[in-house]
Amino acid sequence: MTEFQFGQSTCQVEGEIVPVAELNLAPGDAVYFEHHVLLWKDDITPMSTMPLQGGIKRVLAGMPFIISVANGPGRVAFSRDATGELVVLPLHPGMELDVREHAFLLASHHINYSFVRVKGLRNILFGGQGMFMDRFVTxxxxxxxxxxxxxxxxxxxxxxGExxxxxxxxxLYKDSSVTMDVEFVQLTSGWFGGSTMSLARMTGPGRVGIQxxxxHHHTE
Incomplete structure (x- = not known):
């Protein structure tokens, strides 16, 4: 079990195959999330909804335009119904993080949730992300x-430059300072010709999260 603190609240992540994030929200603290990731909550924990910026564009892109909010005080737990790992990322003032679609679980209410368009036809068709990435800004x-x-x-x-x-x-994610471009790599096999594979070139400075x-987007 790993514990993190944000504001006056705490978050515990436990479990290995399908991990759970359990939050103890202090008064005045809040988190937002898509409703289908809520696992359980105290009956005293207030719930509400919040519209997101770019509502019409989000609808056209198949992205959520209304999101759920849990307000402190109270305990609430979240999980995605898939095997994997929950990654807790503290974001300092002024940070921007780009995240692949469908990877977002929750964020504290001080973080702004928007999206950016993936540039370049090659990136859209072969980048595995679709046309948009989520962007979170503190x-x-x-x-x-x-x-x-x-x-x-x-x-x-x-x-x-690296x-x-x-x-x-x-x-999975990258700092907005990291550029992403899909490149085709030719694989040769002597007399029997070769094949081509697409790889995403990530260029720093910044962090890159890899799962x-x-x-791939078309199978999610």
Whole structure:
């Protein structure tokens, strides 16, 4: 069991196959989430909904435009009905994080939830992300973001100009300072010709989160 603190509240992550995030919300603290990830809550924990920015664009893109909110005080627990790992990411003031679709579990109310369009036809068709990525931005107050990754999740920190090539379905998150471009790699096999594979080139500076189970947009 691992414990984290945000604001005056605490978060405990426990379980291995399908982990659960259990939060003890203090008065004045809140988290938002999509309703289907709620596992249980105290009967005293107030619930509400919150509209998101870009409502019409979100509807056209098949993304949620109204999200659920749990307000303190009280305990509430969340889980995604899939094997994997819950990644708790403290976000400091001014940080921006880009996240693949369907990976978001919850965020503290100080974090702004928006989205960015994936640029380039090659990235859209072969990048495994679809046309949009979620973007989470902190203002002057720090916050906490929790993501669900399939399999195990590993983080690489890239120096300015440093690149790694990632299987597109393994990408989970990146700092907005990291650029992403899909490249085709030619595989040769002597007399028998070769084949081509697509990989996402991630170029720093910044963090890149990689999940060990490949998930492609058209199969999610």
């Amino acid at each position: 203002g002057p107050t720090p916050g906490m973001l929790i993501l669900h990754g399939y399999g195990n999740v590993f983080e690489r920190v890239l120096r300015p 690149s790694i090539m990632v299987e597109p379905g393994a990408f 060990s189970m490949y998930v």
